[in-house]
Each structure stands twice: as structure tokens, then as C-alpha cells.
Amino acid sequence: MLIGDKPHFYGRRQGRRLRKAKSALMDVFLPSIKLDSKNPLSFVGKNQKLYLEIGFGDGDHLAEHSLKNKDICYIGAEVFKNGVANLLSLITGIKTNDEVSEQISLLSNRTDNIRIWDDDIRLLFPLLPDACLDKVFLLFPDPWPKKRHANRRFVNPENLQILARLIKPNGILRIATDHTTYKFWTLRQLHNCPYFEWTATCGADWKNPPADWVETKYQRKALREGRKPVFLDFRRK
Numbered sequence: 730m731l732i733g734d735k736p737h738f739y740g741r742r743q744g745r746r747l748r749k750a751k752s753a754l755m756d757v758f759l760p761s762i763k764l765d766s767k768n769p770l771s772f773v774g775k776n777q778k779l780y781l782e783i784g785f786g787d788g789d790h791l792a793e794h795s796l797k798n799k800d801i802c803y804i805g806a807e808v809f810k811n812g813v814a815n816l817l818s819l820i821t822g823i824k825t826n827d828e829v830s831e832q833i834s835l836l837s838n839r840t841d842n843i844r845i846w847d848d849d850i851r852l853l854f855p856l857l858p859d860a861c862l863d864k865v866f867l868l869f870p871d872p873w874p875k876k877r878h879a880n881r882r883f884v885n886p887e888n889l890q891i892l893a894r895l896i897k898p899n900g901i902l903r904i905a906t907d908h909t910t911y912k913f914w915t916l917r918q919l920h921n922c923p924y925f926e927w928t929a930t931c932g933a934d935w936k937n938p939p940a941d942w943v944e945t946k947y948q949r950k951a952l953r954e955g956r957k958p959v960f961l962d963f964r965r966k
């Protein structure tokens with residue numbers, strides 16, 4: 730839904746007050762790895778792959794992926810300030826305030842393959858060129874389970890059309906959810922979308938996490954509460 734000319738964001742932008750170290754990382758370090766909106770792909774080499782994670786939450790998945798795969802570039806998008814601060818702590822390894830000023834200059838080799846978009850991803854979409862993404866992760870998106878809130882769900886025809894423009898042919902859109910309504914909703918939306926095909930050929934393909942999977946906070950919460958996540962990979966045709 731558009732309010733003014735900006736899409737309206739229904740989730741939370743900030744939670745508890747940040748601890749000192751995280752607050753310092755936000756002030757001192759975030760500006761150096763924020764995505765440059767004027768030249769968003771300037772950090773990506775000619776033959777490098779580019780992955781996008783939408784709504785990375787506490788950043789566990791994005792941090793581990795980007796630290797393990799230094800040859801791949803990552804854009805992480807998250808609106809929730811506390812989540813962004815947590816990601817900064819994970820990718821730098823900095824936990825206390827004293828470490829921030831001591832270690833900040835040593836960090837570029839840990840973080841040169843990742844850029845952060847600390848706002849609504851829908852504001853970045855128009856700034857990205859066609860077919861620039863190899864993989865997109867949308868992991869445990871807010872399910873908005875009530876029928877009257879269905880128009881807030883991220884998986885919808887408009888966003889799928891945009892993602893189809895941005896993902897390369899044979900690129901992957903990965904959606905994980907622990908919510909039954911959202912699972913069926915996603916499968917229906919993707920079934921109706923001519924640009925993607927579901928890669929699963931048997932139950933194990935969507936019941937088990939994929940090979941490059943990293944557990945997320947919301948996945949752990951789902952498992953604690955007895956809900957089984959599903960892992961849906963769709964290939965851009």
C-alpha cells in the first residue's frame with residue numbers, strides 16, 4: 730500500500746534501546762558498509778555473484794553466509810534498527826564498547842563483500858538494474874495471518890514481478906516459513922507467477938534445509954514452539 734509516494738511499512742522499526750557497543754557500531758561502522766544508493770553495485774566485481782537477503786532480522790544467516798563465502802557479494806536489507814546493530818556485531822566480532830575504536834580499522838577484510846540497506850527493501854528495488862541478483866533469501870517473512878492483513882504480505886504479485894526483473898535467469902528465490910497459511914499462500918502466488926518454477930521434486934527437497942542453510946532466530950523460535958519450517962526454492966525461468 731502506498732502512503733504519499735512511499736510504501737507503508739507495517740512492522741517495527743526499533744525495539745529496546747541499543748547497548749553501548751551496538752550503538753557505537755551504528756554510529757561509527759554502519760556508514761562505511763551502507764549501500765551506496767547512487768551506485769549500489771559498485772562493490773561487486775565483474776564476475777562476482779550477488780545475493781540479497783530481505784528482512785535479515787538478527788542477521789545470523791547473512792553474517793555466516795557472508796563470512797564463509799568471501800567470493801560472493803551480499804546485500805542485506807532490514808528495517809529493524811536493533812537487527813541491523815546485531816548484524817554489525819556479528820560480522821565484526823565486536824561485542825564491547827572498548828573494542829569499537831580499537832578494532833574498527835581492522836575490519837575491512839571481514840566485511841568487504843557485504844553492504845547494508847537499513848530501510849524498506851521496496852525503496853531499493855527501483856535503484857537496482859535488471860538481472861543483477863543470483864539469489865534472494867526471504868526467510869520467515871512476517872506472516873500477517875489475518876485475512877484482512879493479507880495485502881501486507883511480502884509475497885504478492887507486485888513484489889514477485891519486481892523480483893523477476895532483478896533475478897538472473899536460473900537464479901533462485903528462496904522463501905522459508907513456519908506458517909501454514911503463508912506456505913500455501915506462497916505456493917499459490919508462485920504458481921500463478923509465470924516467471925518462477927518450484928525446484929522441489931520430492932518432499933525432502935522442501936522439508937529439509939538446503940545445503941547452504943544457516944539457522945535463523947525465527948526458525949529457532951518456530952522449532953521451540955513445535956512448528957515445522959519449510960524451505961521453498963523457486964528458479965527464475
Ligand SMILES: C[S@@+](CC[C@H](N)C(=O)[O-])C[C@H]1O[C@@H](n2cnc3c(N)ncnc32)[C@H](O)[C@@H]1O
Nearest residue numbers: 784785786807808809849850868869945946947
Ligand atoms: C519475522 S522477521 C524474520 C527475521 C529473520 N529473517 C529470521 O528468520 O530470523 C521478518 C523481518 O523482516 C523485516 N522486514 C519486513 N518487511 C521488510 C521490508 N519491506 N524491507 C526490509 N525488511 C523488512 C522485519 O523488520 C523483520 O525483522
